[in-house]
Amino acid sequence: MATEQMKARTEAKNGQQTRDWATDYDIFDPDYVRDPYPVWDELREKCPVAHTEHWGSSWMPTRYDDLFAIAQDFQNFSSREILVAPIQPPPDAEASPFYGVRAPPISSDPPEHTWARKLLLPHFSIKAVSVYEDETRELANSLIDRFIDNGRADAAVDYAQQIPPRVIASMLGVPHDMADTFTGWVRNLLELGLTNPELRGPARMELLSFLNNQIMARREKPTDDLISKLLQAEVEGEPVSHIHLLGTCLLIVIAGIDTTWSSIGSALWHLAQHPDDRRMLIERPEIIQNAVEELLRAYSPVTMARVTNREVEYSGCPMKENDRVLMNFPAANRDPAKFDDPDKVILDREFNPHIAFGVGIHRCAGSNLARMEMRVSIEEWLKRIPDFRLEDPSAVTWAGGQVRGPRNLPVVFP
């Protein structure tokens, strides 16, 4: 889309305001949230590393090669801040019992990052997550049972949103009926709370209190769940500190819920509109793994931030110390310099080195879990509901910011 058209569109929306995406981007702009692709195309072409002064100075690379290079350079680009909108701690923050709890290893740099990540990885291997596959399949079917006779459902609210929090609850050994509470906390922390500290503070406090109690209970009476296993882990002969463990449990909840739910939702949004792709998956079930990778590429949900450790000039951009860099992995995955026909979803695409899970030392630790949940959710949906379509395209709503995916997705089926 031409710049003038983009400006006109934003102008129409905001009344008098004109937005130049290269120098004044806004990831919360409602048009951008709904359809970011034209903006990325234009930026990649004309100003591949965009800048904004919204929420402090931040930069947004959009080309695959730039995302790759910055992600590998953890010495200049730190992960100590992963959200683009700076969070002002409340004045009494230091009095909180959870002062100083972070989310390692996503919020860590080496050397802490190295051992903090090793602590988690064995529990998220392909083999480790396969333990949850059968129950994920049962869960998907029990959700479908609730709405299949109605001929309609909200594929986001009634299905995609329901799956990840229950799988995470199983891993942590907490009751499934906590799932809706988890979802509420995560939305208030990362979606609604990203720009609204009033929601964020209490959600963080409640979630940390809950996890703190769970950890204390496992100390008393260990079971075979992930919290108990992390409690038994040692780093250089020492148990891991309570504050670290609490942060890691926080990460497992906040990283594994709205992200995967967004991916499952986007996949169903795509399939609802592409009968040929539904047919392809039904006739050639063996391509499901390629299809999951392709849907991850085309509808990558997650954008993480980095913060500069020092003054850096990257690709001609004068980044100051403590500037944020918004790692637009989703835009990289639609870069025509890397992928043929990037805007086309080709479910059996064979060349697909997408970086939806990031790249470099912070590659998403839960990627195997996310893939399993996506694969199983799509397979079970198509077995039961092979034919479906959007009930009303204008009723679909999207969450944006740093995790993008459908939040309302009404579909109908015969």
Add this chain to the structure above:
Amino acid sequence: MKVKVDQEKCQGHNRCFVVASELFELDDYGYAHEVGDGTVPPGLEEKARLAVANCPERAISIEED
């Protein structure tokens, strides 16, 4: 033909293992290693090339005979 995973570059995406489990194995942390000395048995050359192409870290190389 031989494949080799650069241990410094691998970040455990597991794409090579999914594409060609005959050629790659994973350790407990999910980091990949070529099976044996990396020799690609006849008929698996295409899988080896796919593994190289799909590695987001550009960690896999092929040595042609």
